[in-house]
Structures are given as C-alpha cells and as structure tokens.
Amino acid sequence: MNIRQKWLLAALAAALTLGAGIGTASAAKDAPLRAAYVRGGDLWIREGSVERQLTTGQRAAGPKWSFDARWIAYAAGENGRELWVRPAGEGEGHLVSRVAGDRFEWAPSLNRLAYREGNRIDWIDAERPGQPINAASGIGNFSWLPGGGGFVASSESELKPDGGWTPVRILKIPLSAQGDAARFRTLYTLPDRSDDFFAVGTSFFRWSADGRWMAFLAKPTASLSADSNTLCVLSADGSSFQQLDKMAGGEQQFAWAEGDDRLAYIAGEGREATSNKRLETADIPLGRPTIHTPAGFVDQTPAWKGDRRILVSRAREQKEWATEPAKRPFPYLVEVGLRGKRERRVTSPSSAHGDYAPVYLPASRTLAWVRSDRRSADVMIVGAGGGPARVWIRRIDLGANYYEQWNWGAVLQFYEDRRKASR
Structure with a gap:
C-alpha cells in the first residue's frame, strides 16, 4: 500500500470515528472538553474523562488541532524537526516533512496544513493527500x-x-x-x-x-x-x-481580545521572567497603553476572558536572577478586570507549586491551566459552576522553559469549536 492509499484510509477512518471518538460536527455543541498533550514523549488526547495514546516512541511536541478537530499536527523526532499529521480518530500518522517541525499552522477553516521548510512556505490538504x-x-x-x-x-x-x-x-x-x-x-x-x-x-x-x-x-x-x-x-x-x-522573546505573551480591537501583552525587556514583566493593554489603533501589573509583581501569558477581563500568571518580582530554581518564586493566577482596574486572585497553589498558562474556553465556560513544581505537571480545570479546582490530566511533560518563560504550548493544546463559543 503506497503513502497516498494509507492517507486516504486514514482520512476515511477519521471521518468514521468522529462520532464515536471525537464527536461529529452536528454534535460539536455537545462535545466535552478535549485536549492534545504530550506525556512521556508520546502524543495523547483526552475527551471528557477518556484518554487515548496516539503515538509510541516518537518524541512528540507542539500538538495543534485542525479547525474541526479531525486532525492533529505535531513535531517529532530526535531533534524535534520532523512534522507529522495524523487523524484524531483511528488511523496512522504520516510524515509531512523532515525539517519543518519548528513552524507549522492549520488554516482557520479548512484542513490545510502550512509549514516552513527552509525559507519556503509549503502546504498540504489533509483531506486530499x-x-x-x-x-x-x-x-x-x-x-x-x-x-x-x-x-x-x-x-x-x-x-x-x-x-x-x-x-x-x-x-x-x-x-x-x-x-x-x-x-x-x-x-x-x-x-x-x-x-x-x-x-x-x-x-x-x-x-x-x-x-x-x-x-x-x-x-x-x-x-x-x-x-x-x-x-x-x-x-x-x-x-x-x-x-x-x-x-522579551516569548511569542505566547500577546493576545487579542475575543471581540474587540484590544491587545494584551507582557511588556518589559530582559530574558528573565522574574523581573520587569508587566501586563499592558492597548486599544488599536493608537490607544494609549495601560499598565495592569502592580509594583513588586511580574506577569506572564495573558489570556482573555471575554473582552473586559484578562487572566495572567503572576508572581512576586525578583530583581536579581536566582541561579537555583528552588529560590525562584512560583506564580498563581489572577483575573484582571479592565473596568475600574479591579482584580482578584483566582488560584492558591501550595508553596511548592506554580500555576501557569491560563486558558479560558468560552463554549464550555471552563478555566484551565497547568500546575507544576518544575519537575512534573498536571492540567487543572474549574467549570462554569465554579467550585474547587480539580486535576483533569495528570502527568503531562514539562513545557519549554527559558529563564522561567514557560511555553506550555510545546506539550498541550486545548480544542473548542470557537464558532459555537458564546461571546
């Protein structure tokens, strides 16, 4: 069986198994929370309470859902440069490129995957191999x-x-x-x-x-x-x-509001996330930036909750870089309200853990984030009804860390059909 035949069979399997495994388009509004993540170097997905391992021994990284959740693209290989795509349902994964794992992106409304190979942009159609x-x-x-x-x-x-x-x-x-x-x-x-x-x-x-x-x-x-x-x-x-x-260099540090031309970002030079990192917002065009981080604190990874509230991972500022990780402060989550500059602390992890990478999923009105002690990590959630946080996924791999700038997108991506999200 040649590669084209295998890919066609994978596409058919993806379509047939959506109803049982990942949910059909007609049932998308009732689909439970789902995520793709890396555990032990392997790619997994979770839908509601069901986990499923998709790869074995590939050293997967950076999973990305297609717009309709039928496909997942990810980096793999010894140096993380290989680009693979596989159906989220049943079916085999297929190597797309041996050198494109550092930059790839799904189209916003079609199952087309674009990637950078050298100085070129190439793209494939997952439905028509x-x-x-x-x-x-x-x-x-x-x-x-x-x-x-x-x-x-x-x-x-x-x-x-x-x-x-x-x-x-x-x-x-x-x-x-x-x-x-x-x-x-x-x-x-x-x-x-x-x-x-x-x-x-x-x-x-x-x-x-x-x-x-x-x-x-x-x-x-x-x-x-x-x-x-x-x-x-x-x-x-x-x-x-x-x-x-x-x-600083973290590309996860800026985000647009869900419905307005307003940009949130973490301003401040220096590679250390422990100092000079402040949440700012600006209305575009030509809006005057507003600072939301109080003196003596630093923020990371802004995530919008509607158009008037922002979630950030906040810690006490540490002016001098601590070479020992144990001496660096752990962050917690804060919700910042743009009206009246009100804010509230959302989480209170133990002194040995930090809360990172908040994500608000509007369709299910769920807040999710990563809790880690820098040696292991779990995915936490709080649903629409509030209540105590609970572990949703245990033991994901650690995200990429550069001077405490954590990029958890290297090991985790949530999926929701944003077309059905309530504004």
Whole structure:
C-alpha cells in the first residue's frame, strides 16, 4: 500500500470515528472538553474523562488541532524537526516533512496544513493527500490570512557586505499565486535600523477578531532577540503601522481580545521572567497603553476572558536572577478586570507549586491551566459552576522553559469549536 492509499484510509477512518471518538460536527455543541498533550514523549488526547495514546516512541511536541478537530499536527523526532499529521480518530500518522517541525499552522477553516521548510512556505490538504504545494520562497515567518485564502509573511532578511541587513517586508501571498512572487503584494516594509528599532525577522502574525489588524514581534538577531523585541501592529491593508512596546522573546505573551480591537501583552525587556514583566493593554489603533501589573509583581501569558477581563500568571518580582530554581518564586493566577482596574486572585497553589498558562474556553465556560513544581505537571480545570479546582490530566511533560518563560504550548493544546463559543 503506497503513502497516498494509507492517507486516504486514514482520512476515511477519521471521518468514521468522529462520532464515536471525537464527536461529529452536528454534535460539536455537545462535545466535552478535549485536549492534545504530550506525556512521556508520546502524543495523547483526552475527551471528557477518556484518554487515548496516539503515538509510541516518537518524541512528540507542539500538538495543534485542525479547525474541526479531525486532525492533529505535531513535531517529532530526535531533534524535534520532523512534522507529522495524523487523524484524531483511528488511523496512522504520516510524515509531512523532515525539517519543518519548528513552524507549522492549520488554516482557520479548512484542513490545510502550512509549514516552513527552509525559507519556503509549503502546504498540504489533509483531506486530499498528494504532493506539497509551494506557496512562496524567501520567507522568514508566516501565518494564514483570516479567511484561509493565503498567507501574510515576512521576507527573509540577508546580511549585506557592509554589515547591514536587507529590509524586512510584510507580504500578502494568495494561494492562487502558487509561488509566483510577481503576484505577492508588499503590505509594509519595516523601518531601517535606528536607536529604537532593529529587525531582521518577525514572529508569526496574530489577527484581531475582526481581521482588521495583525500583531507580531519584530525581531533583531538571535542573541538580542532573547532580551528585546518590538511588538508591532499592522493593519490588514498595510496602511497603518504602530510600534507598541519592547518585549522579551516569548511569542505566547500577546493576545487579542475575543471581540474587540484590544491587545494584551507582557511588556518589559530582559530574558528573565522574574523581573520587569508587566501586563499592558492597548486599544488599536493608537490607544494609549495601560499598565495592569502592580509594583513588586511580574506577569506572564495573558489570556482573555471575554473582552473586559484578562487572566495572567503572576508572581512576586525578583530583581536579581536566582541561579537555583528552588529560590525562584512560583506564580498563581489572577483575573484582571479592565473596568475600574479591579482584580482578584483566582488560584492558591501550595508553596511548592506554580500555576501557569491560563486558558479560558468560552463554549464550555471552563478555566484551565497547568500546575507544576518544575519537575512534573498536571492540567487543572474549574467549570462554569465554579467550585474547587480539580486535576483533569495528570502527568503531562514539562513545557519549554527559558529563564522561567514557560511555553506550555510545546506539550498541550486545548480544542473548542470557537464558532459555537458564546461571546
């Protein structure tokens, strides 16, 4: 049986098992909470109270659900560079690329998976297996357009003989262009290097709810990017560009409100998450930033709960970096209200644990997060009715940690059908 035949059988199996395992589209509104996660290096999924192991011995990382939860893409392999896709129901996983595991993304409304291989954007259709389609070359980073009809991407900057860098352009790339650069549109060219700005690349692009704005990090060279990047906002047509603030390198540190053109982010230079990290919000365009973190504290990983409340992981500030992990403060969760600047503490972990990466899932009105002692981790939830927190998933692998900037997306992703989420 060839690869195409295997993929077709996997697609059929995914469709047939949705009703029993992952839920049909017609029953999506009644589907229980579900997540993909990594335990012991293997990929698992949980739906309600049922767990299922999907891989064995692959060293999985970074699971991502397709828009309808029928497919999961993930990185794997010794160095985490392989890109695999598999049905969330029954069926085998299939290797998509041996070198694309560092950047891949599902389309917002189709089962198309795009990925960066070298400086190219390629994409595949999980429903119609075949050869990958090249969308563009000379690319630094990318994201799907809100409608899924193409990409927004940054051009690849190159070092010039005089020591300078070629400018970074923000491009709109339609799928119909099929790699023809003459059909790409330059939306904006990032500013030249100055005392206040330096960029040789970008992060991915995160769209506002109405698709009018994109937020991204303008990144300098790697060593500088660990400490300072510029958070930028660009309009969809490229006519309006705004620099908001300086941030560390964690791309999980900025998020749009669910229904408004309002951006939450963790401002503050320096790679250490234990100092100079404050939650700010800004209305786009040209809104004056508002600081929400009180003096003596630091925040991480903002998550919106509607359009007027934000959840963050907060800890006491530690001005000097502690080389011993045991001497670094553990965080807890706080809900910040934008009206009246009210806030309340949401969790109270033990002195030996911290609460990280809050996620609010509006369709089920569930708050979820990771509780960890830096050696092990569980996934916690509180449902719509409130009450005490409970462990929903035990023993997931640790997320990526860089100077206490924790990226739990490396081992965990929740799924909800956001089209059915209540606003």
